[in-house]
Amino acid sequence: MTILNNDFLAVTLANQDGLTPFQFVFPSGTGFVENTGVLRLEPTQETSISLVLSVGIHGNETGPIELVNQLVTSILEGRVSLSVRLLVLIGNPVAANQAIRFCDVNLNRLFSGAWQNYDGFEAQRAQCLEKAVGDFYSMVNNETTQTRLHYDLHTAIRGSMHEKFVVYPFVEDGIYNHQQLAFLAASGIEAVLLSHQSTTTFSYYSYAVHGAHAFTVELGKVHHFGENDLSAFADLEKSLVLLLEEGTLAQASLSDIHIFTVLDSLIKDDESYELSIESDVKNFTQFEQGYRLAYSEKSEYIVQKTGDAIVFPNTNLPVGQRAGLMVRPISLEELQLD
Numbered sequence: 001m002t003i004l005n006n007d008f009l010a011v012t013l014a015n016q017d018g019l020t021p022f023q024f025v026f027p028s029g030t031g032f033v034e035n036t037g038v039l040r041l042e043p044t045q046e047t048s049i050s051l052v053l054s055v056g057i058h059g060n061e062t063g064p065i066e067l068v069n070q071l072v073t074s075i076l077e078g079r080v081s082l083s084v085r086l087l088v089l090i091g092n093p094v095a096a097n098q099a100i101r102f103c104d105v106n107l108n109r110l111f112s113g114a115w116q117n118y119d120g121f122e123a124q125r126a127q128c129l130e131k132a133v134g135d136f137y138s139m140v141n142n143e144t145t146q147t148r149l150h151y152d153l154h155t156a157i158r159g160s161m162h163e164k165f166v167v168y169p170f171v172e173d174g175i176y177n178h179q180q181l182a183f184l185a186a187s188g189i190e191a192v193l194l195s196h197q198s199t200t201t202f203s204y205y206s207y208a209v210h211g212a213h214a215f216t217v218e219l220g221k222v223h224h225f226g227e228n229d230l231s232a233f234a235d236l237e238k239s240l241v242l243l244l245e246e247g248t249l250a251q252a253s254l255s256d257i258h259i260f261t262v263l264d265s266l267i268k269d270d271e272s273y274e275l276s277i278e279s280d281v282k283n284f285t286q287f288e289q290g291y292r293l294a295y296s297e298k299s300e301y302i303v304q305k306t307g308d309a310i311v312f313p314n315t316n317l318p319v320g321q322r323a324g325l326m327v328r329p330i331s332l333e334e335l336q337l338d
Protein backbone atom coordinates (compact mmCIF):
# COMPACT_ATOMS: atom_id res chain seq x y z
CA MET A 1 0.00 0.00 0.00
CA THR A 2 1.18 3.57 -0.65
CA ILE A 3 -0.08 7.09 -0.05
CA LEU A 4 -2.53 7.69 -2.92
CA ASN A 5 -1.02 10.22 -5.37
CA ASN A 6 1.70 10.84 -2.73
CA ASP A 7 -0.80 13.30 -1.24
CA PHE A 8 -0.60 12.82 2.52
CA LEU A 9 -2.98 15.72 3.19
CA ALA A 10 -5.72 14.27 0.97
CA VAL A 11 -5.36 10.84 2.63
CA THR A 12 -5.50 12.46 6.07
CA LEU A 13 -8.59 14.55 5.34
CA ALA A 14 -10.35 11.57 3.76
CA ASN A 15 -9.68 9.48 6.90
CA GLN A 16 -10.16 12.04 9.66
CA ASP A 17 -11.44 9.47 12.16
CA GLY A 18 -8.71 6.89 11.73
CA LEU A 19 -7.01 4.53 9.31
CA THR A 20 -5.22 1.20 9.35
CA PRO A 21 -1.47 1.80 9.70
CA PHE A 22 0.67 0.83 6.72
CA GLN A 23 4.24 1.10 5.50
CA PHE A 24 5.80 1.70 2.12
CA VAL A 25 9.11 2.50 0.49
CA PHE A 26 10.09 5.71 -1.25
CA PRO A 27 13.31 6.55 -3.16
CA SER A 28 15.36 7.59 -0.10
CA GLY A 29 13.82 5.50 2.67
CA THR A 30 10.84 3.79 4.28
CA GLY A 31 7.60 5.46 5.30
CA PHE A 32 5.09 4.56 8.02
CA VAL A 33 1.59 5.99 8.17
CA GLU A 34 1.02 5.30 11.86
CA ASN A 35 -2.33 7.00 12.33
CA THR A 36 -4.45 9.66 10.69
CA GLY A 37 -2.15 12.62 10.05
CA VAL A 38 0.87 10.82 11.53
CA LEU A 39 3.61 10.03 8.99
CA ARG A 40 7.09 8.83 9.91
CA LEU A 41 9.76 8.85 7.22
CA GLU A 42 13.00 6.99 7.96
CA PRO A 43 15.91 7.68 5.60
CA THR A 44 18.03 4.81 4.33
CA GLN A 45 21.21 6.57 5.42
CA GLU A 46 22.35 6.96 9.04
CA THR A 47 21.48 10.28 10.63
CA SER A 48 21.79 12.08 13.94
CA ILE A 49 18.77 14.37 13.38
CA SER A 50 15.16 13.59 14.31
CA LEU A 51 12.89 16.35 12.99
CA VAL A 52 9.20 16.83 13.81
CA LEU A 53 7.19 19.13 11.55
CA SER A 54 3.68 19.66 12.89
CA VAL A 55 1.01 21.65 11.07
CA GLY A 56 -2.71 22.18 11.43
CA ILE A 57 -2.73 21.95 15.23
CA HIS A 58 -5.38 24.59 14.58
CA GLY A 59 -7.53 23.21 11.78
CA ASN A 60 -8.01 26.47 9.87
CA GLU A 61 -4.28 27.33 9.68
CA THR A 62 -3.91 25.84 6.23
CA GLY A 63 -0.83 27.57 4.76
CA PRO A 64 1.75 25.53 6.67
CA ILE A 65 -0.29 22.35 6.02
CA GLU A 66 -0.03 22.96 2.26
CA LEU A 67 3.68 23.81 2.50
CA VAL A 68 4.62 20.68 4.42
CA ASN A 69 2.37 18.48 2.28
CA GLN A 70 4.26 19.71 -0.80
CA LEU A 71 7.58 18.85 0.87
CA VAL A 72 6.29 15.35 1.70
CA THR A 73 5.20 14.85 -1.92
CA SER A 74 8.65 15.95 -3.11
CA ILE A 75 10.29 13.42 -0.79
CA LEU A 76 7.96 10.58 -1.80
CA GLU A 77 8.49 11.33 -5.50
CA GLY A 78 12.29 11.51 -5.10
CA ARG A 79 12.72 15.21 -5.90
CA VAL A 80 13.97 15.75 -2.35
CA SER A 81 16.31 13.06 -1.05
CA LEU A 82 15.72 12.58 2.68
CA SER A 83 18.75 12.39 4.95
CA VAL A 84 17.15 13.02 8.38
CA ARG A 85 14.45 11.21 10.34
CA LEU A 86 11.17 13.04 9.80
CA LEU A 87 7.83 12.91 11.61
CA VAL A 88 5.06 14.88 9.91
CA LEU A 89 1.94 15.58 11.96
CA ILE A 90 -1.27 17.08 10.61
CA GLY A 91 -2.65 18.03 13.99
CA ASN A 92 -6.40 18.43 13.76
CA PRO A 93 -7.86 16.89 10.58
CA VAL A 94 -11.44 16.98 11.92
CA ALA A 95 -11.24 20.76 12.43
CA ALA A 96 -9.38 21.16 9.11
CA ASN A 97 -12.26 19.47 7.28
CA GLN A 98 -14.63 22.01 8.82
CA ALA A 99 -12.25 24.97 8.29
CA ILE A 100 -12.35 25.77 12.01
CA ARG A 101 -9.65 26.36 14.66
CA PHE A 102 -10.85 23.47 16.85
CA CYS A 103 -13.98 21.39 17.53
CA ASP A 104 -14.37 21.17 21.33
CA VAL A 105 -11.29 22.75 22.87
CA ASN A 106 -8.08 24.45 21.68
CA LEU A 107 -5.70 21.54 20.98
CA ASN A 108 -2.67 23.72 21.62
CA ARG A 109 -3.57 24.03 25.30
CA LEU A 110 -3.79 20.28 25.93
CA PHE A 111 -0.20 19.03 25.91
CA SER A 112 2.05 17.87 28.73
CA GLY A 113 -0.86 15.75 29.93
CA ALA A 114 -3.40 18.62 30.15
CA TRP A 115 -5.61 16.51 27.83
CA GLN A 116 -6.44 14.35 30.87
CA ASN A 117 -8.70 17.15 32.16
CA TYR A 118 -10.84 17.26 29.02
CA ASP A 119 -13.18 15.13 26.88
CA GLY A 120 -13.75 15.17 23.17
CA PHE A 121 -11.76 14.83 19.97
CA GLU A 122 -8.94 17.23 20.80
CA ALA A 123 -8.24 15.54 24.14
CA GLN A 124 -7.77 12.18 22.38
CA ARG A 125 -5.76 13.82 19.65
CA ALA A 126 -3.33 15.51 22.07
CA GLN A 127 -2.69 12.12 23.68
CA CYS A 128 -2.12 10.55 20.26
CA LEU A 129 0.26 13.34 19.17
CA GLU A 130 2.25 13.21 22.40
CA LYS A 131 2.69 9.46 21.93
CA ALA A 132 3.71 9.90 18.29
CA VAL A 133 6.41 12.41 19.27
CA GLY A 134 7.63 10.37 22.26
CA ASP A 135 7.84 7.15 20.22
CA PHE A 136 9.56 8.94 17.36
CA TYR A 137 12.31 10.45 19.49
CA SER A 138 12.97 7.25 21.42
CA MET A 139 12.76 4.80 18.49
CA VAL A 140 16.44 5.02 17.51
CA ASN A 141 19.60 3.11 18.39
CA ASN A 142 21.70 6.22 18.95
CA GLU A 143 19.09 8.04 21.09
CA THR A 144 21.62 9.96 23.18
CA THR A 145 23.44 11.45 20.19
CA GLN A 146 20.30 12.47 18.28
CA THR A 147 19.50 16.14 17.83
CA ARG A 148 15.78 16.52 18.41
CA LEU A 149 14.02 19.28 16.52
CA HIS A 150 10.35 20.29 16.47
CA TYR A 151 8.93 23.18 14.43
CA ASP A 152 5.20 23.57 15.11
CA LEU A 153 3.96 25.68 12.19
CA HIS A 154 0.97 28.00 12.61
CA THR A 155 -0.64 31.08 11.09
CA ALA A 156 -2.18 33.88 13.14
CA ILE A 157 -5.76 35.13 13.34
CA ARG A 158 -4.64 38.75 12.80
CA GLY A 159 -2.22 40.69 10.71
CA SER A 160 1.13 41.40 12.31
CA MET A 161 3.77 44.15 12.39
CA HIS A 162 6.27 41.27 12.12
CA GLU A 163 4.63 38.81 9.77
CA LYS A 164 6.73 35.78 10.70
CA PHE A 165 7.73 35.17 14.27
CA VAL A 166 8.35 32.40 16.74
CA VAL A 167 7.48 31.65 20.33
CA TYR A 168 10.60 30.35 22.10
CA PRO A 169 9.39 28.09 24.94
CA PHE A 170 10.26 29.14 28.49
CA VAL A 171 13.82 28.09 29.30
CA GLU A 172 14.62 28.07 32.97
CA ASP A 173 18.31 28.99 32.68
CA GLY A 174 17.56 31.90 30.33
CA ILE A 175 20.12 30.68 27.78
CA TYR A 176 18.96 30.59 24.16
CA ASN A 177 20.34 28.51 21.32
CA HIS A 178 22.29 30.60 18.84
CA GLN A 179 22.28 27.99 16.07
CA GLN A 180 18.49 27.63 16.22
CA LEU A 181 17.94 31.39 16.19
CA ALA A 182 20.30 31.75 13.23
CA PHE A 183 18.34 28.98 11.47
CA LEU A 184 15.07 30.80 12.14
CA ALA A 185 16.59 34.07 10.88
CA ALA A 186 17.67 32.30 7.68
CA SER A 187 14.11 30.95 7.37
CA GLY A 188 12.57 34.44 7.18
CA ILE A 189 11.60 34.77 10.83
CA GLU A 190 11.52 38.43 11.82
CA ALA A 191 10.83 38.29 15.55
CA VAL A 192 11.24 36.02 18.57
CA LEU A 193 9.08 36.00 21.72
CA LEU A 194 10.86 34.65 24.78
CA SER A 195 8.21 32.92 26.88
CA HIS A 196 8.07 33.80 30.56
CA GLN A 197 6.49 30.61 31.89
CA SER A 198 5.81 26.95 31.17
CA THR A 199 2.67 26.27 29.10
CA THR A 200 0.63 23.37 27.76
CA THR A 201 1.46 24.08 24.10
CA PHE A 202 2.87 21.46 21.73
CA SER A 203 6.26 23.14 21.32
CA TYR A 204 6.71 23.52 25.07
CA TYR A 205 5.89 19.81 25.47
CA SER A 206 8.62 18.72 23.04
CA TYR A 207 11.13 21.06 24.67
CA ALA A 208 10.31 20.22 28.28
CA VAL A 209 9.56 16.50 28.04
CA HIS A 210 11.90 15.45 25.21
CA GLY A 211 14.67 18.06 25.32
CA ALA A 212 13.98 19.09 21.72
CA HIS A 213 14.80 22.44 20.20
CA ALA A 214 11.14 23.32 19.73
CA PHE A 215 9.31 26.44 18.57
CA THR A 216 5.83 27.64 17.72
CA VAL A 217 6.40 29.24 14.33
CA GLU A 218 3.87 31.83 13.10
CA LEU A 219 4.00 32.28 9.34
CA GLY A 220 1.47 34.97 8.51
CA LYS A 221 -2.28 35.12 8.44
CA VAL A 222 -4.90 32.35 8.32
CA HIS A 223 -6.38 31.56 4.88
CA HIS A 224 -8.60 28.81 3.48
CA PHE A 225 -7.16 25.79 1.66
CA GLY A 226 -6.23 26.82 -1.89
CA GLU A 227 -6.01 30.52 -0.99
CA ASN A 228 -2.47 30.56 0.42
CA ASP A 229 0.40 32.22 -1.41
CA LEU A 230 3.05 29.58 -0.73
CA SER A 231 5.75 31.83 -2.21
CA ALA A 232 5.48 33.79 1.08
CA PHE A 233 7.12 30.77 2.76
CA ALA A 234 10.03 30.59 0.28
CA ASP A 235 12.81 31.24 2.83
CA LEU A 236 11.48 28.63 5.24
CA GLU A 237 10.96 26.14 2.43
CA LYS A 238 14.55 26.63 1.28
CA SER A 239 15.98 26.05 4.75
CA LEU A 240 13.74 23.06 5.35
CA VAL A 241 14.85 21.46 2.07
CA LEU A 242 18.48 21.99 3.08
CA LEU A 243 17.78 20.41 6.46
CA LEU A 244 15.87 17.48 4.94
CA GLU A 245 18.45 16.82 2.21
CA GLU A 246 21.73 17.53 3.96
CA GLY A 247 20.96 17.65 7.66
CA THR A 248 22.31 21.20 7.68
CA LEU A 249 20.77 24.12 9.57
CA ALA A 250 20.91 27.21 7.33
CA GLN A 251 22.39 30.15 9.24
CA ALA A 252 21.87 33.92 9.01
CA SER A 253 22.90 36.86 11.16
CA LEU A 254 20.66 37.70 14.12
CA SER A 255 21.21 41.42 13.59
CA ASP A 256 17.84 42.00 11.88
CA ILE A 257 15.76 39.87 14.21
CA HIS A 258 13.49 41.61 16.77
CA ILE A 259 13.56 40.09 20.23
CA PHE A 260 10.71 40.48 22.70
CA THR A 261 10.46 39.26 26.23
CA VAL A 262 7.00 38.14 27.32
CA LEU A 263 5.88 40.14 30.35
CA ASP A 264 2.45 38.73 31.09
CA SER A 265 -0.30 36.49 29.81
CA LEU A 266 -3.61 38.34 29.69
CA ILE A 267 -6.14 35.91 31.11
CA LYS A 268 -9.85 36.21 30.41
CA ASP A 269 -10.97 36.13 34.03
CA ASP A 270 -14.68 36.81 33.57
CA GLU A 271 -17.37 36.90 30.88
CA SER A 272 -17.19 40.70 31.13
CA TYR A 273 -13.50 40.71 30.04
CA GLU A 274 -12.68 43.15 27.23
CA LEU A 275 -9.60 44.48 25.47
CA SER A 276 -9.50 48.21 24.67
CA ILE A 277 -8.33 47.71 21.09
CA GLU A 278 -9.90 47.85 17.63
CA SER A 279 -10.83 44.51 16.09
CA ASP A 280 -8.20 44.95 13.36
CA VAL A 281 -5.28 45.80 15.67
CA LYS A 282 -2.17 43.95 14.51
CA ASN A 283 0.10 41.72 16.56
CA PHE A 284 2.98 43.76 18.07
CA THR A 285 0.96 46.99 18.27
CA GLN A 286 2.55 49.13 20.99
CA PHE A 287 0.85 51.18 23.69
CA GLU A 288 1.60 54.13 25.95
CA GLN A 289 2.40 53.65 29.61
CA GLY A 290 -0.75 53.90 31.74
CA TYR A 291 -3.16 52.80 29.00
CA ARG A 292 -5.97 50.58 30.34
CA LEU A 293 -5.61 47.74 27.85
CA ALA A 294 -7.90 45.15 29.42
CA TYR A 295 -10.67 45.23 31.97
CA SER A 296 -13.38 43.09 33.45
CA GLU A 297 -15.58 43.19 36.52
CA LYS A 298 -12.70 41.48 38.34
CA SER A 299 -9.52 43.14 37.08
CA GLU A 300 -7.82 45.58 34.77
CA TYR A 301 -4.50 45.58 32.93
CA ILE A 302 -2.59 48.85 32.71
CA VAL A 303 0.34 49.11 30.29
CA GLN A 304 3.54 49.28 32.37
CA LYS A 305 5.88 51.02 29.96
CA THR A 306 5.50 52.87 26.66
CA GLY A 307 6.38 50.49 23.83
CA ASP A 308 4.94 47.38 25.48
CA ALA A 309 2.97 45.52 22.82
CA ILE A 310 0.23 42.93 22.46
CA VAL A 311 0.43 39.64 20.59
CA PHE A 312 -2.41 37.13 19.94
CA PRO A 313 -5.23 39.34 21.30
CA ASN A 314 -8.42 37.28 21.38
CA THR A 315 -11.36 37.35 23.77
CA ASN A 316 -13.46 34.86 21.84
CA LEU A 317 -12.50 32.04 24.20
CA PRO A 318 -13.63 30.48 27.49
CA VAL A 319 -13.00 32.14 30.84
CA GLY A 320 -9.63 31.04 32.21
CA GLN A 321 -7.84 31.06 28.85
CA ARG A 322 -5.15 33.31 27.46
CA ALA A 323 -6.55 36.45 25.81
CA GLY A 324 -3.18 37.76 24.67
CA LEU A 325 0.49 38.12 25.51
CA MET A 326 2.13 41.37 26.61
CA VAL A 327 5.64 41.68 25.22
CA ARG A 328 8.50 44.20 25.48
CA PRO A 329 11.27 44.70 22.93
CA ILE A 330 14.79 43.98 24.16
CA SER A 331 18.11 44.30 22.35
CA LEU A 332 20.07 41.36 21.03
CA GLU A 333 22.85 42.23 23.46
CA GLU A 334 20.50 41.51 26.38
CA LEU A 335 20.03 37.95 25.15
CA GLN A 336 22.17 35.20 26.67
CA LEU A 337 23.18 32.87 23.86
CA ASP A 338 24.96 29.52 24.17
Ligand SMILES: O=C(O)CCC(=O)N[C@@H](CCC(=O)O)C(=O)O
Binds near residue numbers: 109156314
Ligand atom coordinates in the same frame (compact mmCIF):
# COMPACT_ATOMS: atom_id res chain seq x y z
O1 LIG B 1 -3.41 34.51 16.18
C1 LIG B 1 -3.70 34.05 17.28
O2 LIG B 1 -4.32 34.71 18.14
C2 LIG B 1 -3.32 32.65 17.66
C3 LIG B 1 -2.27 32.04 16.76
C4 LIG B 1 -1.82 30.74 17.44
O3 LIG B 1 -2.43 29.74 17.24
N1 LIG B 1 -0.80 30.87 18.29
C5 LIG B 1 -0.38 29.81 19.13
C6 LIG B 1 0.82 30.21 19.94
C7 LIG B 1 1.31 29.10 20.82
C8 LIG B 1 2.45 29.49 21.77
O4 LIG B 1 2.25 30.42 22.56
O5 LIG B 1 3.51 28.85 21.72
C9 LIG B 1 -1.54 29.44 20.07
O6 LIG B 1 -2.21 30.36 20.55
O7 LIG B 1 -1.74 28.26 20.31
Ligand SMILES: [Zn+2]
Binds near residue numbers: 057058061154155
Ligand atom coordinates in the same frame (compact mmCIF):
# COMPACT_ATOMS: atom_id res chain seq x y z
ZN1 LIG C 1 -2.27 28.22 15.62
